[in-house]
Amino acid sequence: MTHDLQITGLTKSFGPNRVLHGIDLAIGEGEVVGLMGPNGAGKSTLIKILAGVHRADGGAIRFGGSPVADLASRGDVGFIHQDLGLVDELSIVDNLRLGEAPMRRLGPLLDHRRERAEAAAALERVALDCRPETLVGDLSSGEKTLVAVARMLARGARLLIVDEATSTLPPRDALRLVDALKRTAQEEGATVIMVSHKLSEILRVTDRVVVLLDGRLVADQTAVGLDHDALVRLLVAHEAEAADxxxxxxxxxxxxxxxxxxxxxxxxxxxxxxxxxxxxxxxxxxxxxxxxxxxxxxxxxxxxxxxxxxxxxxxxxxxxxxxxxxxxxxxxxxxxxxxxxxxxxxxxxxxxxxxxxxxxxxxxxxxxxxxxxxxxxxxxxxxxxxxxxxxxxxxxxxxxxxxxxxxxxxxxxxxxxxxxxxxxxxxxxxxxxxxxxxxxxxxxxxxxxxxxxxxxxxxxxxxxxxxxxxxxxxxxxxxx
Ligand SMILES: Nc1ncnc2c1ncn2[C@@H]1O[C@H](COP(=O)(O)OP(=O)(O)OP(=O)(O)O)[C@@H](O)[C@H]1O
Structure with missing residues (x-):
């Protein structure tokens, strides 16, 4: 199946407060899309509807051509939030295997060697140069995020939805993460939706920028040729002031x-x-x-x-x-x-x-x-x-x-x-x-x-x- 995402007429209110006013958005396989917009614009609400945390009041979501209520618990979709769901006290390989049946050789014998080899391959996909036996608690925050991405990819994720995962990362780790996402899109054809306020990241890796404002999609344009000032103009909707x-x-x-x-x-x-x-x-x-x-x-x-x-x-x-x-x-x-x-x-x-x-x-x-x-x-x-x-x-x-x-x-x-x-x-x-x-x-x-x-x-x-x-x-x- 294909892994394109189509959202049509999505609406959501909290009590009397309408937060999403009919969002239409189509994202093709292999695209890296930056989802931007001011605080309170509705970005997280949109992501939470996709993740099944909130239920939309109206509209439809289609994934790979089929209607779905949300994208929760699908192996081919991975959500990366600030809370990565990793266990610090376990090794990388154990975290990658968490919730999966153990690999077996014969009868009750476990196949640790294959688990380690697969973990090493998963880490290579996100360019994380660590031994699979390393305790997750010993990793930097950026490395942990890469482990979370590796886990999603190892489980077959073809659509990665990343909600402000870089906002708590130091610049170098943030770059490693966004570069890894870009590479999975380029080399493996994965689709990435990335919510971020960081202009440099968006400009570095996205193919397309979508801007939400007050629950409406107000801009949707290719990132090719977009520079810092043009992106600021798109976001603040008026002339860019002098550089920060x-x-x-x-x-x-x-x-x-x-x-x-x-x-x-x-x-x-x-x-x-x-x-x-x-x-x-x-x-x-x-x-x-x-x-x-x-x-x-x-x-x-x-x-x-x-x-x-x-x-x-x-x-x-x-x-x-x-x-x-x-x-x-x-x-x-x-x-x-x-x-x-x-x-x-x-x-x-x-x-x-x-x-x-x-x-x-x-x-x-x-x-x-x-x-x-x-x-x-x-x-x-x-x-x-x-x-x-x-x-x-x-x-x-x-x-x-x-x-x-x-x-x-x-x-x-x-x-x-x-x-x-x-x-x-x-x-x-x-x-x-x-x-x-x-x-x-x-x-x-x-x-x-x-x-x-x-x-x-x-x-x-x-x-x-x-x-x-x-x-x-x-x-x-x-x-x-
Ligand atoms: N559980 C909730 N109950 C009531 N209102 C909510 C709830 N969650 C979000 N909202 C409101 O919905 C609007 C959109 O919030 P949302 O978190 O989607 O914004 P955002 O674009 O992700 O902002 P930010 O960039 O600050 O994270 C805001 O006005 C917020 O107050």
Whole structure:
């Protein structure tokens, strides 16, 4: 059978909220299609309908010419989400075989040799140079994603649907993954649908770009000849502004020191020496496992130093945007408003400890507007927001605390292009308002856009600082 996918007139509402307005999309065998669009556009909802998590209200899905309700539990379709469904404590070969009948030689004798040989062949298909006996827990996040892809391919997947799997990966791992997907399409004729906000990935590997906006398909065009600016225009539907890298000029020299780490050690970080002054944005980048986020937790005070010291100027409070909004982000069953204001309730306290509910509501609504949270309804449950919109709420919560020190981990993870710019602008505003800002991001493009000086964290230590505008293309390649 063929493995082309045809979606016609697909609709979906959550309560009164229509999220997909009749999507028509046909994807041919062997195509690599980038599915893009702003936060809350309906991309994940579409993928979740294909995966059988949600049921469409109307429309039809045909796969290989036959009508299907969804593509769940089909061997020839593989879904890759951020949760890869791998078991860290098992080897690669055991993970590849998980849920399958063991290979046997004769009677009860197991054929481990054949299992290993097949695992090695599966790893070769995704260009992962690891021994099949390696424990999955010892792999980097990118390597784990490649194992998940290898498992799908080994089970006969011909259509791979990849939903923001690269947003938590460092650049080098993200490139390995998208290149592996491209190769399976080119060499094996597999079809790939890839949801991503990362323009460079989309431009690197896709044949075609499809854009969703407010639940409607607003653009569907070949990626051939598409460059960065044209893609941005397609996404933001207006003239591309100056390249992100040119943003945020330094306005005033930094002032007093607000945060200092002195040979501080905690978790995987240390010893770290670092100063951040008022009116300055300091950027740190690094690979997962480098201790990057532990430096952030130390700086914020979420990790106590086991040796050395973390010193903040008297009265200088700190706010943290944590790196993993799924686990550390917010309270799913509470309103967006509560999630925004919870860490700063003192702002709205009246005498006798009463909360000025009206002021709180008004300010939360203004923050929802300022960060373009979609839908713009502070009473909506946080758990109902799309991933990128959750990220905006977590950012807004830090802004409400209005501290003098900000520690922002992965501040743009999963956010769309216009919001990424808005967040860069806000970070610039914090600096210009006299805050000390530490941006900790495995996406070094964040730092190129906002940081006044930046360094790489490796093996828990902070390397030499560089000014982003002084970095040559060779320096940038070294970052990737
Ligand atoms: N379980 C749910 N209940 C109610 N509304 C929901 C639910 N899931 C999604 N929505 C709403 O559907 C809309 C589309 O969300 P979806 O997650 O599909 O967006 P997205 O394009 O994937 O965004 P992002 O880029 O931020 O991940 C949003 O307005 C979201 O609030």
């Amino acid at each position: 890298r040119d943003a945020a000029p330094v306005t005033a020299p930094p002032g007093e020191e607000l945060l200092r780490l002195e040979a501080a050690c905690a978790g995987r970080a240390g010893p770290v020496d670092l100063q951040v002054r008022a009116g300055e944005i300091v950027g740190l980048t690094g690979l997962p496992g480098s201790g990057l986020h532990d430096v952030a937790f130390l700086a914020h005070g979420a990790l106590r130093p086991r040796s050395g010291a973390v010193v903040r100027a008297p009265g200088a409070a700190s706010a943290l945007v944590p790196p993993y909004r799924e686990r550390q982000g917010g309270f799913d069953d509470h309103a967006v408003r509560d999630n925004l204001t919870i860490s700063a309730l003192e702002r709205w306290r009246a005498p006798w400890r009463l909360l000025r509910g009206g002021h709180e509501r008004r300010d939360a609504a203004a923050m929802v507007g300022r960060l373009s949270v979609h839908p713009a309804d502070p009473d909506r449950h946080y758990g109902e927001l799309s991933g990128g919109n959750k990220q905006k709420v977590v950012f807004g919560r830090a802004l409400f605390r209005d501290p003098r020190v900000y520690v922002l981990c992965e501040p743009t993870r999963g956010v769309d292009v216009p919001t990424r710019r808005e967040i860069y602008r806000l970070i610039g505003e914090l600096r210009d308002g006299g805050a000390a800002v530490l941006v900790v991001s495995s996406d070094f493009e964040d730092l190129l856009s906002v940081a006044d000086r930046m360094a790489v964290v490796d093996d828990g230590r902070v390397g030499p600082f560089r000014v982003p505008s002084d970095l040559s293309d060779t320096d940038l390649e070294a970052f990737i």
